[in-house]
Amino acid sequence: MLSSVEILPDCLTYSFVIRACGALSAMCYGKLVHGHVLVNGLEPDLHLATGIIDFYSKCGLMDDARRVFDRIVKRDVFVWTAMIHGYLQIGDYVEALSMFSNMKDMGLKASIVTWNAMIAGFVRGGLVSDALREFNQMQVEGVRPDKVRVKDTGLWNAMIVGYGIHGHGKEALRLFHQMQVSDVRPNGITFTSIISACSHAGMVDEGRRCFNLMVSDYGIIPYHEHYACMVDMFGRAGQLEEAYEFIKSLPIDPMKDVWGAFLGACRNHRNWKLADIAAQHVFACKDIGKDAGYHVVMSNIYAETGRWSDVAKLRTSIRDGGLKKKTGFSWIEVGDAVHTFYTADKSHPQSDYIYALLSSFEADDYPFNLVETGSSW
Numbered sequence: 001m002l003s004s005v006e007i008l009p010d011c012l013t014y015s016f017v018i019r020a021c022g023a024l025s026a027m028c029y030g031k032l033v034h035g036h037v038l039v040n041g042l043e044p045d046l047h048l049a050t051g052i053i054d055f056y057s058k059c060g061l062m063d064d065a066r067r068v069f070d071r072i073v074k075r076d077v078f079v080w081t082a083m084i085h086g087y088l089q090i091g092d093y094v095e096a097l098s099m100f101s102n103m104k105d106m107g108l109k110a111s112i113v114t115w116n117a118m119i120a121g122f123v124r125g126g127l128v129s130d131a132l133r134e135f136n137q138m139q140v141e142g143v144r145p146d147k148v149r150v151k152d153t154g155l156w157n158a159m160i161v162g163y164g165i166h167g168h169g170k171e172a173l174r175l176f177h178q179m180q181v182s183d184v185r186p187n188g189i190t191f192t193s194i195i196s197a198c199s200h201a202g203m204v205d206e207g208r209r210c211f212n213l214m215v216s217d218y219g220i221i222p223y224h225e226h227y228a229c230m231v232d233m234f235g236r237a238g239q240l241e242e243a244y245e246f247i248k249s250l251p252i253d254p255m256k257d258v259w260g261a262f263l264g265a266c267r268n269h270r271n272w273k274l275a276d277i278a279a280q281h282v283f284a285c286k287d288i289g290k291d292a293g294y295h296v297v298m299s300n301i302y303a304e305t306g307r308w309s310d311v312a313k314l315r316t317s318i319r320d321g322g323l324k325k326k327t328g329f330s331w332i333e334v335g336d337a338v339h340t341f342y343t344a345d346k347s348h349p350q351s352d353y354i355y356a357l358l359s360s361f362e363a364d365d366y367p368f369n370l371v372e373t374g375s376s377w
Contacts, residue, residue, distance in 0.1 A: 009036075011045040018048070022055035030055045043071065050079045057086025077103070081114045088121030093130070096121065115143060119158035135162035153184055157193045164197025172197035173206060186218060192225045199233035207233045228257040235265020240274055256285040260294055267301050275301050 009017075014037050021030030034052055037043050043052070049072055056065035069075070069083050080103040087096035100118060104110065110118075115138045122131035135158055156179045163172035176194045179186060191214040198207030211230055214220045227250055234243035243262055247254055259282035266275035279298045295314055302310040 008040070011042050011048045014042060015048050015051045018051045018055045022051075022058040025059055027059045027061070030059065043068070044073070046072065046074070046076060046079060050082050053079060053082040053086065057082065057089060060090055062086050062090060062092070075106070075108075077108045077111050077114060080108065081111065081117055084114065085117040085121065088117060088125075091125060093122070093125065093127065110138075110141070112143060116155045120155050122158070131158045132162045132165055135159060153187050153190065156184055157187075157189050160190065160193040160197055164193060164200050167200050169197050169201025169203045169206070172201075173203075176210075186214075188214075188220050188223060188226070191218075191220065192229055195226065195229040195233060199229060199236055202237055204233055204237050204239065224252075224255045224257055227254065228261045231258055232261040232265070235261060235268070238269055240265060240269060240271050244274060244277075254281070254285075256282050256294065259285060263294060263297060267297060272301065272305055 014033060018030060018033050018037075020026075021033060034055075037048065037052065043049055049068055052068050053065045056062065056068065065083065065086050069079065072079060080099065084096050084099045084103075087093070087099060096118070100110070100114070103114075115134065118134045119131050119138070122134065156175070160172045160175055160179075163169075163175060172194060176186070176190070179190070191210060194210050195207045198204070198210065207230070211222070211226065214226070215222065227247075230246060231243045234240070234246060240262075243265060247258060247262060250258075259278050263275060263278035263282055266272070266278055275298070279294070279301075282294045295317065299311050299314045302308070302314065
């Protein structure tokens with residue numbers, strides 16, 4: 001409307017409009033606005049360019065966002081953060097890490113908003129170990145988790161996970177209580193995180209209280225993740241009968257993660273009778289798909305108890321059903337590049353050199369011989 005009269009829109013006007021397009025995922029209108037910005041020569045404005053990048057990110061158009069980013073001559077931490085957040089939103093964690101590393105190489109210090117984006121992004125993607133790594137690095141760089149004043153549930157959840165996965169249940173509970181009195185309302189992921197923290201720390205009573213609090217005070221309906229965490233908590237504490245009774249009392253049909261947590265606990269505590277029950281249920285779950293992980297666990301249990309005919313039946317079932325165990329991977333950041341490795345992986349361009357270096361390690365020079373043990377990165 002403004003462009004039809006004497007008064008022309010400025011950078012601030014375009015910033016408001018492009019952000020509205022992003023919030024509504026109005027791709028066509030947003031591109032039209034960006035076209036007007038280009039025609040009027042306003043894209044070099046850093047605040048406006050950041051808004052355009054944010055718009056393309058919210059629409060999942062990261063190639064377009066990257067083109068805008070690459071045209072910016074002098075970038076601040078906010079425009080870097082917009083790109084990092086965009087890659088995290090589409091699950092491109094390798095590129096997000098690369099951008100984060102490049103930003104620091106340029107001499108820019110990550111803001112609390114950047115840390116928030118990194119940690120919360122990894123948590124949303126279920127990459128807890130990566131979230132924990134960033135959580136720890138945030139503290140190394142002088143940002144104390146209990147001093148963070150960001151109204152973002154994801155960051156609080158990530159910090160609770162960070163304490164919990166290291167067995168610091170009391171610290172996780174302290175942070176949870178801080179969250180309760182802050183302006184941030186706990187969500188379902190928060191309670192998954194705090195119950196898991198209680199599980200790792202062996203704090204069964206506290207975990208049970210948090211589960212009840214979730215329902216009674218916050219009105220959050222438990223999902224399979226919460227039930228699986230509760231079963232894992234009982235199982236770690238050796239309370240297998242209580243875990244079994246808890247599963248039988250659930251108002252929904254338990255999925256594979258619930259029975260899988262129980263199966264793992266039965267194996268750890270060598271209760272073969274309950275393990276058999278757990279296996280029967282987990283194999284019957286509709287969501288088990290082509291994952292052979294639980295079949296392998298049960299096969300190992302049968303082998304430990306000398307039930308070789310059952311081992312053979314399971315292995316036949318795995319083969320005939322086309323089941324496969326999910327492959328894990330590791331990654332390492334070197335300079336401004338992120339390198340990803342799988343077990344016995346030879347796809348890396350420097351794999352010959354890497355294997356040669358591993359082969360050069362001798363048992364008397366190194367704590368363990370990587371080649372002889374068959375270990376890999």
